[in-house]
Amino acid sequence: MTILRLIFQTAVLALGQLWANKVRAVLTMLGIMIGVGAVIATVGATEGLKSYILKEFDSFGPRKVWMDGTVPRSQRGRVSSTQYDLRISELLYIKDNAQTIDAITPMQFLSGTVRAGDEVRTGVSVTGMWPDWHEIEKRQAVQGRPLIWTDVNEVRNVCLVNDKAIAELRLDSDPSGDFILLNDRRFLIVGVIETKAVAQGFPGGGEARTELYIPYTTAIAMQPRDTANFALAQLKEAGGADEAKAELSSILRRLRRLGGEDENNFQVETVQSVIDQVSRVATGITVAAGGLVAISLLVGGIGIMNIMLVSVSERTREIGLRKAVGARPSVILLQFLVEAVVLCLVGGMIGLLAGAGLLLAVAAIPSSPLADAGVPLWAVGVSLGFSALTGIVFGMFPAIKAARLDPIVALRHE
Amino acid sequence: MAPVIDIKGITKVYRVGVEEVRALRGIDLTIARNEFVAIMGASGSGKSTLMNILGCLDQPTDGSYVLNGSRADRLSAGALAEVRNKEIGFVFQTFELLARSTAIENVALPLVYSRLAWWGSRKRAREVLTMVGLGDRMKHRPNQLSGGQRQRVAIARALVNRPSLLLADEPTGNLDSTTSEEIIALFKRLHEQGQTIVIVTHEEDIAGHAQRIVRLRDGKIISDNPTLADPIHRDYLDRVARASVAAAGTAIAAREGGSAREGGGVSDGVGGGVGGGGVRA
Ligand SMILES: Nc1ncnc2c1ncn2[C@@H]1O[C@H](COP(=O)(O)OP(=O)(O)O)[C@@H](O)[C@H]1O
Ligand SMILES: [Mg+2]
Numbered sequence: 104m105t106i107l108r109l110i111f112q113t114a115v116l117a118l119g120q121l122w123a124n125k126v127r128a129v130l131t132m133l134g135i136m137i138g139v140g141a142v143i144a145t146v147g148a149t150e151g152l153k154s155y156i157l158k159e160f161d162s163f164g165p166r167k168v169w170m171d172g173t174v175p176r177s178q179r180g181r182v183s184s185t186q187y188d189l190r191i192s193e194l195l196y197i198k199d200n201a202q203t204i205d206a207i208t209p210m211q212f213l214s215g216t217v218r219a220g221d222e223v224r225t226g227v228s229v230t231g232m233w234p235d236w237h238e239i240e241k242r243q244a245v246q247g248r249p250l251i252w253t254d255v256n257e258v259r260n261v262c263l264v265n266d267k268a269i270a271e272l273r274l275d276s277d278p279s280g281d282f283i284l285l286n287d288r289r290f291l292i293v294g295v296i297e298t299k300a301v302a303q304g305f306p307g308g309g310e311a312r313t314e315l316y317i318p319y320t321t322a323i324a325m326q327p328r329d330t331a332n333f334a335l336a337q338l339k340e341a342g343g344a345d346e347a348k349a350e351l352s353s354i355l356r357r358l359r360r361l362g363g364e365d366e367n368n369f370q371v372e373t374v375q376s377v378i379d380q381v382s383r384v385a386t387g388i389t390v391a392a393g394g395l396v397a398i399s400l401l402v403g404g405i406g407i408m409n410i411m412l413v414s415v416s417e418r419t420r421e422i423g424l425r426k427a428v429g430a431r432p433s434v435i436l437l438q439f440l441v442e443a444v445v446l447c448l449v450g451g452m453i454g455l456l457a458g459a460g461l462l463l464a465v466a467a468i469p470s471s472p473l474a475d476a477g478v479p480l481w482a483v484g485v486s487l488g489f490s491a492l493t494g495i496v497f498g499m500f501p502a503i504k505a506a507r508l509d510p511i512v513a514l515r516h517e
Numbered sequence: 518m519a520p521v522i523d524i525k526g527i528t529k530v531y532r533v534g535v536e537e538v539r540a541l542r543g544i545d546l547t548i549a550r551n552e553f554v555a556i557m558g559a560s561g562s563g564k565s566t567l568m569n570i571l572g573c574l575d576q577p578t579d580g581s582y583v584l585n586g587s588r589a590d591r592l593s594a595g596a597l598a599e600v601r602n603k604e605i606g607f608v609f610q611t612f613e614l615l616a617r618s619t620a621i622e623n624v625a626l627p628l629v630y631s632r633l634a635w636w637g638s639r640k641r642a643r644e645v646l647t648m649v650g651l652g653d654r655m656k657h658r659p660n661q662l663s664g665g666q667r668q669r670v671a672i673a674r675a676l677v678n679r680p681s682l683l684l685a686d687e688p689t690g691n692l693d694s695t696t697s698e699e700i701i702a703l704f705k706r707l708h709e710q711g712q713t714i715v716i717v718t719h720e721e722d723i724a725g726h727a728q729r730i731v732r733l734r735d736g737k738i739i740s741d742n743p744t745l746a747d748p749i750h751r752d753y754l755d756r757v758a759r760a761s762v763a764a765a766g767t768a769i770a771a772r773e774g775g776s777a778r779e780g781g782g783v784s785d786g787v788g789g790g791v792g793g794g795g796v797r798a
Contacts, residue, residue: 105632108635109629112629123617421615423613425630426598426601427574427613428601428674429599429603429627429631429678430629431595431598432598433595511569511574514609
């Protein structure tokens with residue numbers, strides 16, 4: 104009780120002291136203020152950016168897996184970049200045998216010229232795919248019907264259009280059953296799907312435009328090759344990313360007859376593993392920020408030690424008097440430690456407010472990716488905790504000096 | 518009952534470079550409960566050194582110090598702090614008030630380091646401030662008080678923990694003579710209430726208010742005598758005076774055949790005069 108009262112009284116006294124020497128106090132606390140402010144802004148921004156990216160990936164589909172053929176590092180430049188593209192036979196094998204995924208589709212992209220009546224659009228994005236695409240992308244037909252295996256097996260000239268196409272090509276409001284020309288071939292529109300807003304930087308991102316979706320087989324008939332640009336699949340279970348990666352890799356390695364030493368000439372990525380990667384990068388940045396703040400707290404701590412030494416020498420007589428009326432050395436030690444901690448905590452709090460303010464200012468910029476960035480509670484706790492620790496560590500030497508003063512010598516000071 | 522102060526063979530040697538300053542060279546002193554002692558001596562005679570040791574602010578180089586029946590020499594810094602807090606009230610020549618704190622905060626300072634609850638310490642500080650006549654100056658800061666008032670705040674602070682020993686090192690050294698009289702009157706009142714008091718002073722008339730004067734020279738006690746303010750001593754002097762007057766009267770009567778009753782009346786007057794002068798001076 105007595106100790107708590109003493110700490111409280113000392114803290115109040117110390118705050119009064121700070122207020123009386125505002126300029127000096129601010130200069131002293133500058134290092135800590137900058138350190139804490141920087142770390143709060145960095146951590147807040149990193150966390151904000153992370154949650155923004157993760158949200159985008161989430162909208163992209165957390166169960167999504169994509170597969171692609173790649174040229175191994177050792178063969179780069181010596182083989183064509185399409186050498187190891189995924190083969191349809193491989194995808195069919197995976198479709199029939201893989202246990203960890205429940206849907207798969209190759210993705211074949213073409214660019215086409217579309218004509219509907221008098222309207223002509225060039226450079227229209229055309230995607231060739233299997234019916235599983237609807238399930239993987241969660242995009243069902245809102246009008247008409249989805250793509251079906253018969254369309255694929257019979258290499259039909261049918262297509263789905265997005266709702267943007269209806270506007271751009273001035274199609275009927277329910278265009279199912281109408282015909283359009285794609286690269287001068289007649290295609291029957293069988294259904295309409297919603298245009299999905301995909302963030303910039305992701306495949307299909309940016310401004311929504313006319314899109315056509317056709318059977319995969321039809322697409323390669325128009326642009327002969329038996330490989331896919333890449334393939335999409337869907338995890339059977341959301342948490343099964345690692346298992347799926349392992350299974351798909353082992354199937355592909357077997358199919359491609361890769362020996363134990365051979366590098367993969369394909370890659371299997373899950374959204375989950377990208378999310379993990381983003382989280383790792385964010386953690387890395389946070390740790391680096393922590394290192395920076397440690398350095399600035401060190402610098403700030405030296406300032407604190409200096410000012411506390413000045414304070415001890417300025418108040419030598421007061422220390423002598425307090426000792427004369429019965430303050431034990433340990434109590435004097437405590438008093439100066441509390442003062443140093445208060446100084447550091449006040450500096451830390453100012454830095455916290457400054458960092459949070461900076462973050463809010465950036466977040467307020469229109470369409471900023473930091474729109475919902477906030478300061479995580481743990482960062483507040485950690486920075487204030489480290490500020491207090493700085494006070495204790497760097498306040499210790501001056502406090503010991505004060506505690507050891509001889510009362511007579513102290514009272515005779517000046 | 519054990520004496521408040523019982524010191525034997527106290528010496529204090531300061532080392533300044535290679536030189537040794539022998540500030541105290543063997544002091545024996547016993548002070549009983551409710552004594553009022555003045556310590557006098559030339560500057561540099563060792564008065565402050567002795568007071569600091571009595572106040573447990575400093576430790577003797579040699580010798581023993583028993584305070585209220587328990588040893589007070591060779592204690593740890595923490596134990597000494599506790600003794601200073603509980604047993605001793607120290608009044609300094611230069612008041613030593615905290616400039617940024619109010620009178621009541623200054624008075625309550627020793628209680629911060631004892632185990633009294635906050636409200637209890639406020640109440641006690643108010644009580645003592647009122648007792649020294651500053652009940653209407655509680656919230657004043659030292660720079661808003663006169664020298665005499667400051668010293669009274671310092672005395673209140675010294676008394677706040679009900680110490681068994683009140684020490685004052687030249688408490689009137691920085692005050693004018695009128696204010697000094699007020700302060701010494703306060704000490705006398707405290708003494709009448711049972712307080713044990715030791716003060717250091719240069720001034721004979723201040724010392725005259727004490728019951729006993731200890732004189733130092735070069736770190737040694739050269740005299741230790743009761744004053745006229747000591748009722749026992751006064752009584753003794755009274756009786757001596759009366760006896761000598763009576764003896765003189767008898768001698769005169771024997772020679773001149775005069776009345777012995779007149780001589781008795783004269784001796785009464787002389788005794789009362791000596792005693793009264795001692796109290797009022
Ligand atoms: N801290 C010290 N270091 C060295 N010498 C000291 C110290 N304190 C006192 N002295 C010496 O001790 C002697 C007694 O000093 P002091 O007790 O202050 O005398 P007084 O109070 O009677 O004037 C003086 O000669 C003084 O110079
Ligand atoms: Mg002195």
